[in-house]
Amino acid sequence: MHSKRIFNISLLLPALFFLLVFLLLPVLLLIVTAFRNQDADMNLLPGYTVSRYVLIFTTPSYLNAIVMTIGIALLTTLICLVAAYPAAYLLTHARNRTVHAAFYVILVSPLLTSVVVRTFSWIVLLAQNGLVNQFLEKMGIIHAPLSLLWNMPAVIVAYVQVMLPFAVMPLVTTMGDISPSLSKASMSLGVGRVRTFFHVTMPLTIPGLVSGGVIVFSLTAGSYITPLLIGGGRQPFLSLLIYQQAIQLMDLPMAGALSTVLMILVFVIILPIEILLKRWEAKVYG
Amino acid sequence: MSFIEIKDITHCFSSSPALDHVNLKIESGEFFSLLGPSGCGKSTLLNIIGGFLNPTGGHVLVDGNDITDLASHHRQIGMVFQSYALFPHLNVFDNIAYGLKIKKLKKAEIKERVGECLELVHLEAFADRMPHHLSGGQQQRVAIARALAIRPSILMLDEPLGNLDALLRKEMQVELRTLQKRVGITTIMVTHDQEEAMSLSDRIGILRNGRVQQVGTPIDIYRRPVNEFVAGFLGQVNLTHVVQNENSPNLFRSTEWFHSNDAPVELLLAPENVKSIDGGGLVMLRPERIHVSFCQQDISPNHVNAIIRSITYVGHAVYLTIAFDGGGELNLNVPDPLFIDPPKINQQVHVSWTPEDLLMVSEEEK
Numbered sequence: 001m002h003s004k005r006i007f008n009i010s011l012l013l014p015a016l017f018f019l020l021v022f023l024l025l026p027v028l029l030l031i032v033t034a035f036r037n038q039d040a041d042m043n044l045l046p047g048y049t050v051s052r053y054v055l056i057f058t059t060p061s062y063l064n065a066i067v068m069t070i071g072i073a074l075l076t077t078l079i080c081l082v083a084a085y086p087a088a089y090l091l092t093h094a095r096n097r098t099v100h101a102a103f104y105v106i107l108v109s110p111l112l113t114s115v116v117v118r119t120f121s122w123i124v125l126l127a128q129n130g131l132v133n134q135f136l137e138k139m140g141i142i143h144a145p146l147s148l149l150w151n152m153p154a155v156i157v158a159y160v161q162v163m164l165p166f167a168v169m170p171l172v173t174t175m176g177d178i179s180p181s182l183s184k185a186s187m188s189l190g191v192g193r194v195r196t197f198f199h200v201t202m203p204l205t206i207p208g209l210v211s212g213g214v215i216v217f218s219l220t221a222g223s224y225i226t227p228l229l230i231g232g233g234r235q236p237f238l239s240l241l242i243y244q245q246a247i248q249l250m251d252l253p254m255a256g257a258l259s260t261v262l263m264i265l266v267f268v269i270i271l272p273i274e275i276l277l278k279r280w281e282a283k284v285y286g
Numbered sequence: 287m288s289f290i291e292i293k294d295i296t297h298c299f300s301s302s303p304a305l306d307h308v309n310l311k312i313e314s315g316e317f318f319s320l321l322g323p324s325g326c327g328k329s330t331l332l333n334i335i336g337g338f339l340n341p342t343g344g345h346v347l348v349d350g351n352d353i354t355d356l357a358s359h360h361r362q363i364g365m366v367f368q369s370y371a372l373f374p375h376l377n378v379f380d381n382i383a384y385g386l387k388i389k390k391l392k393k394a395e396i397k398e399r400v401g402e403c404l405e406l407v408h409l410e411a412f413a414d415r416m417p418h419h420l421s422g423g424q425q426q427r428v429a430i431a432r433a434l435a436i437r438p439s440i441l442m443l444d445e446p447l448g449n450l451d452a453l454l455r456k457e458m459q460v461e462l463r464t465l466q467k468r469v470g471i472t473t474i475m476v477t478h479d480q481e482e483a484m485s486l487s488d489r490i491g492i493l494r495n496g497r498v499q500q501v502g503t504p505i506d507i508y509r510r511p512v513n514e515f516v517a518g519f520l521g522q523v524n525l526t527h528v529v530q531n532e533n534s535p536n537l538f539r540s541t542e543w544f545h546s547n548d549a550p551v552e553l554l555l556a557p558e559n560v561k562s563i564d565g566g567g568l569v570m571l572r573p574e575r576i577h578v579s580f581c582q583q584d585i586s587p588n589h590v591n592a593i594i595r596s597i598t599y600v601g602h603a604v605y606l607t608i609a610f611d612g613g614g615e616l617n618l619n620v621p622d623p624l625f626i627d628p629p630k631i632n633q634q635v636h637v638s639w640t641p642e643d644l645l646m647v648s649e650e651e652k
Contacts, residue, residue: 181371182373184336184338185365186373187338187357188336188359188361188363188364188433188442189388189432190359191359192357195388204374286416286419
């Protein structure tokens with residue numbers, strides 16, 4: 001028994017080591033750096049300060065970025081979850097293995113494509129002389145090309161494309177676990193297909209909904225490549241500000257402070273949802 | 287209360303027929319069982335009656351109205367599933383109230399009707415429990431209460447006791463039967479368990495390979511099965527092929543059972559039990575109808591000497607396999623107190639039966 005436990009722990013060690021050294025430690029350093037004093041040439045000085053946080057929470061542009069980041073991440077999550085239901089339903093109710101496999105490949109294809117390829121396909125599609133504009137002009141619907149790229153809607157569409165698989169996959173798992181006799185039972189009790197979905201299927205997929213939502217939300221809130229390439233870096237996202245501070249301005253403490261704010265915001269939003277989910281699961285499944 | 291007619295129902299899954307021209311009539315207030323081995327089509331038929339499957343051909347009529355094309359949620363059929371299918375996110379009260387809330391009944395009326403149903407299944411104290419806090423038997427009763435709450439015209443039970451342990455199953459059988467008689471609702475049960483079907487049903491329909499083999503009361507089909515399959519499915523049975531004696535229409539010679547002198551065992555059948563085609567056929571004999579004694583007697587029709595080959599003692603009875611001197615075996619089921627000394631292997635016995643115990647049955651179609 002004892003040796004088995006030691007064996008199990010030793011299996012965990014490599015992953016634990018990586019997590020500790022390459023994630024936890026840098027994050028801690030980041031948080032500490034964000035409080036360090038700094039001279040005009042950005043050299044770190046002894047002593048600590050909260051001035052950066054004061055700056056973040058008193059500057060309208062930073063506050064705007066916070067609201068925008070969380071708002072767009074929530075919107076993306078919402079769109080992904082709504083779009084994920086039909087996809088998950090199709091995948092769970094696939095007629096046979098081949099159809100299921102085909103749906104699955106289509107679903108995960110954005111994840112298998114390089115971010116550069118994916119992004120430039122969007123540019124090919126949405127640019128001033130891109131496919132969409134050419135098509136609309138040929139059809140005579142528009143006379144001058146629309147500017148479809150470098151704006152917020154384009155960023156959101158690109159986000160949804162990348163994040164959708166993360167929302168669908170947990171939903172497929174939970175939906176597959178629901179016994180088909182539950183919806184049969186519901187229908188035998190006089191409840192139609194649509195209302196059965198809302199009264200039985202949807203409540204029982206809450207765990208998948210939450211885990212998919214949490215993944216999409218946290219990934220979206222922290223992503224910077226998509227807004228940088230599709231949005232041209234013009235939207236006020238915290239992730240873009242962090243990128244500017246760290247890479248362009250070399251102001252690591254400020255980047256650290258912004259990162260800490262982003263981390264805490266995401267955490268503060270996810271935590272209560274996870275707690276509610278645990279309570280719900282305890283109530284329903286004991 | 288409603289009566290159901292199943293008219294010429296045929297259903298094919300990718301060309302192979304799961305149901306082949308099934309005709310049944312289920313009387314109002316009757317407890318009817320569809321009995322058969324797995325894959326016989328009984329679940330397909332249940333799904334067709336429940337509206338979860340559109341039959342390839344044929345009609346389902348309730349009280350004379352064709353419901354074949356009616357959506358399942360308009361059929362007013364209460365269903366109880368083998369897995370109970372309780373909604374795990376709703377407590378007992380809300381599970382039972384589920385069908386009522388959809389109908390937009392007033393709160394007070396819902397409460398009253400759920401209360402009635404809980405009382406019916408003796409679960410008044412469990413209204414606030416979540417399904418996972420209930421035992422299998424309690425979940426089963428909630429499922430029944432939920433199905434009855436919508437006051438359906440028909441109750442359908444899909445292997446309702448399949449997930450319960452043996453002791454609880456006996457208990458629930460009695461309870462289910464009492465409940466059904468009290469409510470008086472037309473009930474269709476699907477099961478592969480012949481004992482369950484026999485103890486609960488007014489009538490049983492036996493299905494095999496998508497065809498109805500026989501319909502009748504439990505006594506009817508056990509005592510007078512129409513064919514080899516029904517005979518064997520309802521309990522143990524001894525079968526032998528026979529040829530008719532030229533001189534006497536009720537006397538047959540077994541082609542598989544022989545005396546020590548290689549003379550075939552002669553079987554005298556009651557005239558009403560003869561159903562001979564071309565002077566031969568298949569004769570059945572239930573193991574519990576065979577009388578056994580240890581003293582030698584004259585050999586005459588329906589009296590044979592044999593040797594005990596195997597003994598299985600199960601407490602209330604002894605199962606014996608005996609071999610005739612010249613070939614052929616017979617299974618016996620003897621109540622325990624019949625033996626003062628336990629029987630021994632290779633012991634000589636004398637077995638006999640009456641002409642009424644022998645019945646000709648049709649051979650299984652191959």
